Amino acid sequence: xxxxxxxxxxxxxxxxxxxxxxxxxxxxxxxxxxxxxxxxxxxxxxxxxxxxxxxxxxxxxxxxxxxxxxxxxxxxxxxxxxxxxxxxxxxxxxxxxxxxxxxxxxxxxxxxxxxxxxxxxxxxxxxxxxxxxxxxxxxxxxxxxxxxxxxxxxxxxxxxxxxxxxxxxxxxxxxxxxxxxxxxxxxxxxxxxxxxxxxxxxxxxxxxxxxxxxxxxxx
Amino acid sequence: xxxxxxxxxxxxxxxxxxxxxxxxxxxxxxxxxxxxxxxxxxxxxxxxxxxxxxxxxxxxxxxxxxxxxxxxxxxxxxxxxxxxxxxxxxxxxxxxxxxxxxxxxxxxxxxxxxxxxxxxxxxxxxxxxxxxxxxxxxxxxxxxxxxxxxxxxxxxxxxxxxxxxxxxxxxxxxxxxxxxxxxxxxxxxxxxxxxxxxxxxxxxxxxxxxxxxxxxxxxxxxxxxxxxxxxxxxxxxxxxxxxxxxxxxxxxxxxxxxxxxxxxxxxxxxxxxxxxxxxxxxxxxxxxxxxxxxxxxxxxxxxxxxxxxxxxxxxxxxxxxxxxxxxxxxxxxxxxxxxxxxxxxxxxxxxxxxxxxxxxxxxxxxxxxxxxxxxxxxxxxxxxxxxxxxxxxxxxxxxxxxxxxxxxxxxxxxxxxxxxxxxxxxxxxxxxxxxxxxxxxxxxxxxxxxxxxxxxxxxxxxxxxxxxxxxxxxxxxxxxx
Numbered sequence: 001x002x003x004x005x006x007x008x009x010x011x012x013x014x015x016x017x018x019x020x021x022x023x024x025x026x027x028x029x030x031x032x033x034x035x036x037x038x039x040x041x042x043x044x045x046x047x048x049x050x051x052x053x054x055x056x057x058x059x060x061x062x063x064x065x066x067x068x069x070x071x072x073x074x075x076x077x078x079x080x081x082x083x084x085x086x087x088x089x090x091x092x093x094x095x096x097x098x099x100x101x102x103x104x105x106x107x108x109x110x111x112x113x114x115x116x117x118x119x120x121x122x123x124x125x126x127x128x129x130x131x132x133x134x135x136x137x138x139x140x141x142x143x144x145x146x147x148x149x150x151x152x153x154x155x156x157x158x159x160x161x162x163x164x165x166x167x168x169x170x171x172x173x174x175x176x177x178x179x180x181x182x183x184x185x186x187x188x189x190x191x192x193x194x195x196x197x198x199x200x201x202x203x204x205x206x207x208x209x210x211x212x213x214x215x216x217x218x219x
Numbered sequence: 220x221x222x223x224x225x226x227x228x229x230x231x232x233x234x235x236x237x238x239x240x241x242x243x244x245x246x247x248x249x250x251x252x253x254x255x256x257x258x259x260x261x262x263x264x265x266x267x268x269x270x271x272x273x274x275x276x277x278x279x280x281x282x283x284x285x286x287x288x289x290x291x292x293x294x295x296x297x298x299x300x301x302x303x304x305x306x307x308x309x310x311x312x313x314x315x316x317x318x319x320x321x322x323x324x325x326x327x328x329x330x331x332x333x334x335x336x337x338x339x340x341x342x343x344x345x346x347x348x349x350x351x352x353x354x355x356x357x358x359x360x361x362x363x364x365x366x367x368x369x370x371x372x373x374x375x376x377x378x379x380x381x382x383x384x385x386x387x388x389x390x391x392x393x394x395x396x397x398x399x400x401x402x403x404x405x406x407x408x409x410x411x412x413x414x415x416x417x418x419x420x421x422x423x424x425x426x427x428x429x430x431x432x433x434x435x436x437x438x439x440x441x442x443x444x445x446x447x448x449x450x451x452x453x454x455x456x457x458x459x460x461x462x463x464x465x466x467x468x469x470x471x472x473x474x475x476x477x478x479x480x481x482x483x484x485x486x487x488x489x490x491x492x493x494x495x496x497x498x499x500x501x502x503x504x505x506x507x508x509x510x511x512x513x514x515x516x517x518x519x520x521x522x523x524x525x526x527x528x529x530x531x532x533x534x535x536x537x538x539x540x541x542x543x544x545x546x547x548x549x550x551x552x553x554x555x556x557x558x559x560x561x562x563x564x565x566x567x568x569x570x571x572x573x574x575x576x577x578x579x580x581x582x583x584x585x586x587x588x589x590x591x592x593x594x595x596x597x598x599x600x601x602x603x604x605x606x607x608x609x610x611x612x613x614x615x616x617x618x619x620x621x622x623x624x625x626x627x628x629x630x631x632x633x634x635x636x637x638x639x640x641x642x643x644x645x646x647x648x649x650x651x652x653x654x655x656x657x658x659x660x661x662x663x664x665x666x667x668x669x670x671x672x673x674x675x676x677x678x679x680x681x682x683x684x685x686x687x688x689x690x691x692x693x694x695x696x697x698x699x700x
Contacts, residue, residue, distance in 0.1 A: 118424040122398060137391065144384060153380060160387050168394045173401050176408060179346045186350050189357050190383065197360065197376050204369045213373040 004049065006126045009170055013129040013136075015042055016166050020139045020159055024100050029087050029151055033078045036155050039162050040070030046169055047180075058177035062184075069184050074158065074191050081151065081195055085202045092209075093146045100146060104139055111135035122171040133167035150198045150208040154191070161187060221267070222276040224260040225290070225337050228253050233330035241319055243312065246326050247305035253330065254294075254301035257337075261294035269688045272695065278408065280341045284695035288548060289340045289475050292555045295677070296467045297333045299670040300460040303563050304329065306666025307460060310570050316366070325365065325458070331358040332464065336472050343410040345393050348476055349386065352440060355469055356382045362461045363453045374452035381449040382439055389436020389476075395429035396421070396483060411479050418486035426487040433480045434496055440473035442527045443534060444504040451511075454523035455575065459566025462519065466526040466562060467555040474533060474551070481537070482699050490540060490700075497538030498620070502627050504531030509634035513641035517575045518568070521645055522561050525601055528638060529554045535631065536616040537700055543619030544700035548693055549685075550612035553600065556678040557609065561597035563671045564590050568649070570663060577645050582654040589662050591650050593671050598646040600678060602639045608682035 019039040026032045044067040051059030081087070093100060110116070111134040119134065120127040140163050144156035168174060175183075198208060205212045232253035239245045267274045268287040275281045282290060308325060311317050335358055339351035356379065364375035399420035400409045421429075439446035454462045481493045508528035515521040529550070536547025565575075567590040572580045584591035600607040613635065617628045662668050685693075 118422075119395075119428060121422055122395075122425070141384065144380070150376070157380070157383050157387065160384065161390075164387060164391045164394065167391070171394075171398065173394045173398055175346055175397075179344070179350075179408070182347065182350050186353050186357075190353070193357050193360055194379060197364070197372070197379060200364065200367075200372050201376060204372055210376070213376065 006129065009126050009129040010132070012042055012046060013132040013166060013170060016162070017132045017136050017139075020136050020143065020163070021104060023143055023152075023155065023159065024093075024104060024139070024146070025097065029082050029149070030079070032152055032155050033075050033082070036078075036158060036162075037071050037075040039159065040066070040074075043162055043165055043169070044071055046166075047174075050169075050174065051177075056177065059180075062177040062180040065181055065184050069188050070158075070162075073188065077191055077195050078151065078155070081198055084199070085208065087149075087151060087208060092148055094148065095146055103142060103146075107138040107142060108135040111138055122173070126170050129170045130167065133163060133170055136163035137167065148209050148211045150201055150210050153210065154194045154198065157194075158187070158191070221260045221263040222274065222280050222282065222341060225257055225264065225294075225341070226280070226334065228257050228260065229330040229334035229337065233327050233334065236323060236326040236330060239323060243309065243319065243322055246322060247309075250301045250305060250326050250329065251298075254298040254333070257333065258294040258298045261290050265291050265692070269692050276341075278410070279343055279347070281343050282341055284692050285475060285478065285548075285697075286340050287692060288552065288696055289471055290337060292471055292552060293333065293336045293340065293468050296464060296555055296559045296674075297336075299559060299674050300463050300563070301329065301333075303463075303566070303667055303670040304458075304460040306664050307458065307566055307570070310663050310667070314570075321365070325362065328358050328362050329461070332362070332461075336468060339472050340475060343412070344408050345396065345411060345414060345476075345479070346409075348479075349390055349393055352437075352473060352476060353383075353386050355472070356386065356440075359453075359457070359461065359465065359469075363457045365458050365461070366456075368456075371456040374449075374456040378449045378453040381446070385436050385439025385446055387436070388432050389439075392429045392432030392434075392436055392480070395425050395432065396480060398425065411483075414483050415486060418483045421483075421487035423488045426484050427492055430480060430484040430493055430496070433477060434500065437473045437477040437480075438500060441470050441477065441530050441534075442504075443500045443530060444507045444527060447504070447507075447527050450527060451520045451523040454526065455517060455519035459562050459569065462522070462565075463559040463562035466523065467559040470526060470530055471551050471555060474530065478537065478700065485699070494538045494540055497534045498624060498627055499538075501531045501534030501536075501538055502630060504528065504534065505631055505638075506531075506634045509637045509641070512638050513644075515641070515645065516577055518577050518580065518645065518649060519562075519565055519575045521577070521642070522558065522565060525561075525638070525642070526554075526558060529558070529601075532613060532616060532631075535620065535627070536612075539616060539620035539623065540700055541619055543616050544697040545693060546612040546615035546619065548697050550609065550616065552681065553608040553612060553678065556674055556681070557597055557600040557607075560593055560671055560674045560678065561601060563667075563674070564594040564597060567663065567667055567671075568594070570667075571658065572654075577648060579655075580649050581652045583650045586654055586658050586660055587662055588660075589668050590671070593668075593675050595646065595650055596675050596678075598642055600682075602642050603635065604639075606682060607678070611682075 019035045048063035051063045112131045120130045140160035265287045308322050335351050335354035342348045360375050360379045364371045399417035442450040508524045511524045533547045536543040603609040603613045621628050
C-alpha cells in the first residue's frame with residue numbers, strides 16, 4: 001500500500017480546509033451542502049484507507065458507514081429541506097465577504113501561532129496538517145456564528161465535527177470502530193432532529209433566517 | 220443485574236409507550252412503574268457501592284461512589300417527575316392544551332432522556348459518556364419545544380445549537396485526553412480508569428488545553444456563565460417535570476463528566492489549574508445569575524437562573540477542594556431536590572394561573588394552599604436559609620475557600636445576599652396577597668401534589684440527618700477532589 005506521508009496528509013487537510021473556506025463564500029445552499037459532502041468524502045476515504053492498512057473488517061464497516069451517513073444520507077436530507085422550502089440561496093451573513101475573509105485569515109494565523117503551537121507535539125512530523133485542522137475547527141465555529149441561515153449553521157456544526165475527526169486522524173487518535181459507528185449514529189439522529197426543527201422554524205417564522213427568532217427577547 | 224435493569228427498563232418503557240393506543244392510563248402506568256423499578260434497581264446498586272466501593276457490569280458499565288450519588292439523584296427525581304407528569308399531562312389534556320399523541324411523544328422521550336442520563340453516568344468510556352450526554356440533548360429538544368409555540372421552538376433551536384457546539388468542543392478535549400492511552404497502544408475501548416492510569420504521561424500543555432475544551436464543552440451543558448445563554452430559555456419553556464429534570468439532574472450529570480476529567484488533569488499537572496478555573500467560572504456564574512434573579516419577570520426563568528447560580532456554587536466548592544468538594548457534592552443533592560420541588564410547584568401554579576409572569580401571579584397560598592407552602596419551603600431552601608441543608612453546604616464551601624480565596628468568598632457572600640433579596644421580593648409577591656382575578660381555590664389532584672411533598676420531605680430529612688453510610692459514600696466520592 002502507498003504510505004500516507006505527511007505531505008499527503010497536508011494535501012488532504014488543505015482540501016478539507018479549503019472546503020470550509022468555500023462554505024463561507026458560497027451563496028447557494030446547494031453549494032454549501034456539496035462542499036460538506038466533498039469534505040466528508042475525503043474523511044471517509046482516509047478512514048477507509050486506515051481500515052485497509054489495519055486489515056480490520058470492523059474499521060471497514062465504520063468507514064462505509066461514514067460514507068453512507070455523511071456523503072449520502074445527510075446531503076440527501078438537506079437537499080430535501082432545500083426543495084421543500086425552496087431555499088435556493090443562503091441567507092446573509094453578519095459580516096460582509098471581505099470582512100469574513102479577513103477574519104478567516106486571522107483565525108488561520110491564530111491556529112499557527114504559539115498559542116496552539118505546542119499541540120503539534122501530538123504528531124511533530126505532521127505539524128502543518130495539525131495546524132490546518134485546528135484552523136478548520138476555528139473556521140467551522142465562525143461559520144456557525146457568522147451565518148444567519150439555520151441550514152448553514154447546521155452544516156457548520158457538522159463541519160466542526162469533521163474538523164475534529166480530521167484532527168484526530170492526523171494526530172493518530174482514532175477510536176475503535178464501535179465508537180465511530182456510535183458517534184455516526186449520534187450525528188445521524190442529530191441531523192434528523194435539526195432538520196425537523198428547521199422545518200418547524202420555517203413553518204412558524206416563514207424563513208430559515210435565525211435573525212427572525214426574536215420571541216424570547218420580546219417576552 | 221441491577222445495572223442491567225437500570226439501562227433496560229427505560230428502554231423497554233419507551234418502546235412500550237410507543238405502542239400504546241389512545242389510553243393515557245396505560246402510558247401513566249408504564250411511566251410510574253418503570254421509574255419506580257429504576258429507583259429500586261438504583262437503590263440496590265447504591266447499597267452495593269456502599270458495601271464494596273465499586274459495582275461493574277462487564278467492561279462497559281460501572282458505578283463508583285460519585286456515580287452512585289448522581290444515579291441516585293437521577294432515579295429519585297426521575298421517579299417523582301414521572302409520577303407528577305401523569306397528573307400534570309392529564310390536566311393539560313383536560314384543558315385541551317395537548318392531545319393524546321403529544322402525551323405519548325412526551326413519555327417516549329422522557330424514558331429515553333432518563334436512559335441517556337443513566338448511561339452517561341454509568342459508562343466506563345469517556346466517548347460513550349459523550350455520546351450519551353449528546354443523546355440527552357437530542358431527547359430533550361422536542362420536550363423543550365413541546366407546546367409548539369414560536370418561543371418554545373426558538374428556545375429548543377438555541378438549546379440544540381449551543382449545546383451541540385459546546386459538546387463538540389468537549390469531544391475535541393476528550394480526544395486530547397485520550398492521546399497517552401492511544402499512544403501506549405491501548406487496545407479496544409479506553410475507559411475512565413485507563414485514562415487516569417495514563418494521566419501522568421499527558422503533556423502539561425495538552426492537559427491544560429484539553430481541560431479548557433472540556434470545561435467549555437461540558438460547562439455549556441452545566442450552564443456555567445458565559446456558556447449559559449441557552450439554559451434560562453430551555454428550562455423555562457419545557458413542561459414543568461422536564462424543567463425539574465433538566466435543572467435538578469441533567470446539570471449534575473454533565474458536572475460529573477467534568478469532574479471525571481478534572482481528576483485526570485489533576486494527576487497530570489496537579490490540582491491548581493483546574494481548581495482556579497472552576498473558582499473563576501463559579502464566581503462569575505453566581506454573580507451574573509444573582510443580578511438577573513433580582514430583576515427577573517418570569518418565575519420559571521427565575522428558577523432557571525437560580526440553577527446557574529447553584530452550579531456556580533458547586534463549581535466554587537470543587538474549586539476550593541477538600542471540605543469544599545464534600546460540601547459541593549452535598550449541595551448538588553440539596554439543589555436537585557429543592558429545584559425539583561420548585562419547578563414542580565411552578566407547574567401547578569402555571570396550570571392554575573395560565574401565566575409565567577410574576578406580576579400575573581398573586582396569592583398562591585390562598586388559591587393553591589399546599590403548592591404555596593411547598594413553593595415557599597423551596598424558596599427558603601434554595602436561598603440557603605437555615606435550617607435547610609443548603610445553608611450548611613454554602614457555609615462550608617465558603618469556609619473552605621476563606622483562607623485561599625478571601626476576595627472570592629466576600630464577593631460570593633455579597634451576591635448571595637442579593638439572590639436572597641431578589642428571591643424574597645418575587646416569592647412574597649407570588650405567594651402572599653390576593654389574586655387579581657377570581658379563581659377557584661384548591662389543588663388539582665393528588666398526582667400533582669404527592670410527588671412534590673415526598674421530595675420536600677426528603678429534602679427536610681437529609682437537611683437534618685445524613686446516615687453514616689451516605690456520609691461515607693460522599694466522602695469516598697470526593698476524596699480525590
